[in-house]
Amino acid sequence: MAKVNLDFAKGLPRVEEAETVIACFQCSACVAECPAAAHPPRFNPRDIVLKVLLGLEEELLRKDSVVWDCATCYTCMERCPQGVRPIEVITALKNLLAARGMLPPEAAAAENIRRTDRVIVHSEAVDRHRKELGLPHLSAEGKRIEEVMGCRNTPSSWDA
Amino acid sequence: MQEYALFLGCMIPMKLPQIDAAARAAFTGLGVKVEDVEDFSCCLEPWNFKGTDLAAWLKVAGRNLAVAEARGIDILTLCNGCSATLIEAAHLMRDGRAEAEEARKVLSKAGYKDDNKAKASHAVTFLSREVGKEKVEKSCKRRLSGLKVAVHYGCHLLRPSDVMELDDPFQPSFLDELVREAGAEPVECRGTMSCCGSAVLERGVSQAIAEEKLKAVEEAEVHCVVVICLACLGQFDLGQVELGRKAKKEARRKPIPVIHYFQLLVMTQGAEVKKLGFNRYKVKVDDLLKAVVA
Numbered sequence: 001m002a003k004v005n006l007d008f009a010k011g012l013p014r015v016e017e018a019e020t021v022i023a024c025f026q027c028s029a030c031v032a033e034c035p036a037a038a039h040p041p042r043f044n045p046r047d048i049v050l051k052v053l054l055g056l057e058e059e060l061l062r063k064d065s066v067v068w069d070c071a072t073c074y075t076c077m078e079r080c081p082q083g084v085r086p087i088e089v090i091t092a093l094k095n096l097l098a099a100r101g102m103l104p105p106e107a108a109a110a111e112n113i114r115r116t117d118r119v120i121v122h123s124e125a126v127d128r129h130r131k132e133l134g135l136p137h138l139s140a141e142g143k144r145i146e147e148v149m150g151c152r153n154t155p156s157s158w159d160a
Numbered sequence: 161m162q163e164y165a166l167f168l169g170c171m172i173p174m175k176l177p178q179i180d181a182a183a184r185a186a187f188t189g190l191g192v193k194v195e196d197v198e199d200f201s202c203c204l205e206p207w208n209f210k211g212t213d214l215a216a217w218l219k220v221a222g223r224n225l226a227v228a229e230a231r232g233i234d235i236l237t238l239c240n241g242c243s244a245t246l247i248e249a250a251h252l253m254r255d256g257r258a259e260a261e262e263a264r265k266v267l268s269k270a271g272y273k274d275d276n277k278a279k280a281s282h283a284v285t286f287l288s289r290e291v292g293k294e295k296v297e298k299s300c301k302r303r304l305s306g307l308k309v310a311v312h313y314g315c316h317l318l319r320p321s322d323v324m325e326l327d328d329p330f331q332p333s334f335l336d337e338l339v340r341e342a343g344a345e346p347v348e349c350r351g352t353m354s355c356c357g358s359a360v361l362e363r364g365v366s367q368a369i370a371e372e373k374l375k376a377v378e379e380a381e382v383h384c385v386v387v388i389c390l391a392c393l394g395q396f397d398l399g400q401v402e403l404g405r406k407a408k409k410e411a412r413r414k415p416i417p418v419i420h421y422f423q424l425l426v427m428t429q430g431a432e433v434k435k436l437g438f439n440r441y442k443v444k445v446d447d448l449l450k451a452v453v454a
Contacts, residue, residue, distance in 0.1 A: 035354060035355040035357055035369045035372075036357075036360055036365055036369070038368075038369075038372075039364075039365045039368040039369065040364075040365075041362075041365075043360075043365070067211075068208075068360075068361040068362070069360050069361065069362045069365055070359070070360070071315075071355045071357055071358075071359050071360050071366075071369065072206070072207040072208075072211075072315070072316075072359045073315040073319070073355035073359075074315055074316075074319035074320050074329075075315075075319070075355070077319075077320060078319055078320070078321060078329050078330070085320075090211075091210060091211050091214070094208070094211030094212060095211060095212065095213065095214050098211070098212040098213060103212060104361055106208075106361045107208045107211070107212055107361065108212075113201070113202055113204065113209075113220075117201040117202060118170040118174070118201065118202045119170050119171075119202050119205070120170045120171065120174040120175060120202075122174065126173075126174045126175075126177075129177050129437075129440070130173070130177050130180075132437070133177050133178065133180070133181040133435070133436075133437050134181070134435075135173075135177055135180055135181055135184070136196055138173055138174070139198045144199060144201050144223075145201045145219075145220050145223060147270050148219045148220065148222075148223050148263075148266050148267055148270050148272070149216050149219055149220060
């Protein structure tokens, strides 16, 4: 039988009104225009909100979690008649997954920035292409954001 | 004359310098003065980075805003992602959440002052709201010969609409108007407001969403797609090559060029297109250029 965590919804990090899930009445307005819901394996924002409400934590917080199939288009929150923001519930779940070390490699790649200030790696080809177009030279990779970025943030409320 | 900080992010200056070049030329044509700010970092994209570490995302966006604030100038961006991050983070930094309080504390300790004084806008919003129709039209010296365009707004400049406060989140018109002002004809296209699918990590789903959109564009019989976001651009430009490789030979579609709005504008302003790096796209733009520059 599925394990139920009755405090799951309450314990979500407060990522942009994630706590509004309580108002969901499961009408599926969020699914109708969801671009990811139209293709197999049929990602479903209504179902994710339901699982949060039912406390089915293990089904969402796992290595192959479905939340990474969200297109982040915000259609769900714009269409919700109850003011729920399913996308922000999903963002909260992604933050929880990251804090628990369950990031998929594609999302982890964005972490380049911690080392170089940029997601893209600077190369001679970049300088050459810019020169050809008469563009100003790009400054070298900096350590400008290192001092503010710090290590991965895990507020106590997110602890597993 | 008022100056603006040009916020390029990292995709544009490093992978797509042709858009950087087009925007600078277009700004010159419009008499808009922009400044390069060395101290800016990457924006941190708002789809999966916000999802992996909200606090770090807020700190980096807050830092970039503080850098502009210290110079007393507002920011212009060329991508929906950079705009969404800077605008949304400025909003979230002030709503009292724990991550925002922590970000503010860290920034202040590192000597960054973020009092919400520097405003960030996408440069197309700036053209539409500040520069205005008359000036944009007046800057266009060349006449395009019936260039039909599928306008793709993308998601993040319009939504969440209560934060972005720009246009109707499902029936916007400002970019269609800008395309018209730049001498091209925006063509009604099925699913204009549909997402490009770039943020979906499952590649099969992501490509299926892009394919849907490309089918609609093909049906609309346009010369090109105009985008204002780098994620959308990659999804449709490189995406067509990937989809073409996957498809059987007989099912392959005629490739449709995908360009950034500023490249359209600068062509109409009369720039020498050979110097604008159009050849850097995966889908060849030659036919489009021939049609336009005839």
